[in-house]
Amino acid sequence: MIKLVVCDIDGTLIGADENLHEKASELTKRLDAEHILFSLATGRADYLVSRYAEQLDISVPYITCNGAAVVSGGRRLTEKLMDAAPLEAVITEADRLGLSIVYSLGGRESVWRETPWILESRRRYGRYGRVHRFSREEWADTKLDKVLILDENKEGKIDTIENHCRRLFPDYGFTRYIDWSVEIVAGGVSKAQGLKELAALLGIPLDEVLAIGDHQNDIEMITAAGQGAAVGNATADLKKAADYVCKAEALDGVIEAVNHFCFSGRQLRKVPNR
Structure with missing residues (x-):
């Protein structure tokens, strides 16, 4: 059973305009209703991630700088420089x-x-x-x-x-x-290592984690997770490493992967604002 979904940002959760679609918020609300945690893993620096975490109302730590840091509330819980x-x-x-x-x-x-x-x-x-x-x-x-x-x-x-x-x-x-x-x-820094540190902080086994990405820096992460998904616009190398390759691209692919692994293929329904 998946207890934590960890998602890349650029090319996965957001597109070239860097704006977060309302469907992403609907997704995290649905996961929250099912008691499944949602977090981010990105190459972006800390300050470029905080606004997405706030928009998605993410309460758990997230991974920045390709795994160099795990951050919560603007404070670094772990870092390797x-x-x-x-x-x-x-x-x-x-x-x-x-x-x-x-x-x-x-x-x-x-x-x-x-x-x-x-x-x-x-x-x-x-x-x-x-x-x-x-x-x-x-x-x-x-x-x-x-x-x-x-x-x-x-x-x-x-x-x-x-x-x-x-x-x-x-x-x-x-x-x-x-x-x-x-x-x-x-040396030793990667999104995969960041994922291991995040999962340990949350007390969640890696085999209960779904990781989703689109590019080369996501390969180790999706293979370290219990389940790894590549969105439809992912690189060929990432698709080869994935347990599941989405037909849909970017955010629609993220929703597809979550439906597949967390909701048994059920379509994501819009969740009312709380």
């Missing part, structure tokens, strides 16, 4: 190649410089307002949640960055998102 100093070479190379660099520090995001992708994201979503490069002292003293390096033009430059990342393993981990980007975290 990485030293910035060993990343100087890869960040310097990414900057030389003209790639976009976003890093998270204490649950807040900053960018290395203003690339066209950064400027467009700021215009569309209001993100990436802080631009800051580390001083020599900061390289030595700073501990980071994660670093995202992105090749907006998909020119193959991510291959070079991946090679740098491989030299850092196993002290650092990374996820490659096809030909688009690489995300770096501390």
Whole structure:
């Protein structure tokens, strides 16, 4: 029996407009009525998750920064950070190649410089307002949640960055998102590890967890959970790893997966506001 549903955000719970549809709130209310908990697991920094947690009235902790932290009420219950100093070479190379660099520090995001992708994201979503490069002292003293390096033009430059990342393993981990980007975290950090920590905090066995996602950073999470679902727009790799592949995409796929695993295929009904 599923007691906890953990869902990715981007491409799964929300679409490109980053807005949360009313159907998501209806879903969490239905789960609550059945005494099934609902939480989030995302690569987003803490401050970018809180509004979704509030909109969905989520009372349990959630996973941020691809598993680097488990957060509740704006406070980190667990975290695993990485030293910035060993990343100087890869960040310097990414900057030389003209790639976009976003890093998270204490649950807040900053960018290395203003690339066209950064400027467009700021215009569309209001993100990436802080631009800051580390001083020599900061390289030595700073501990980071994660670093995202992105090749907006998909020119193959991510291959070079991946090679740098491989030299850092196993002290650092990374996820490659096809030909688009690489995300770096501390060794051992993943959504799967975050899921294990979340389940332990809630006292729920992993085999009573349903995890739902759409991309490469969700693979370990959906395989760690008792049941794992891939929404219809998920990557081929995630679909191969999933116990269930949804026909519907994004939020409609989430609803399909919850119906399949939690409600025996019954259609989700609209739940009156309480």
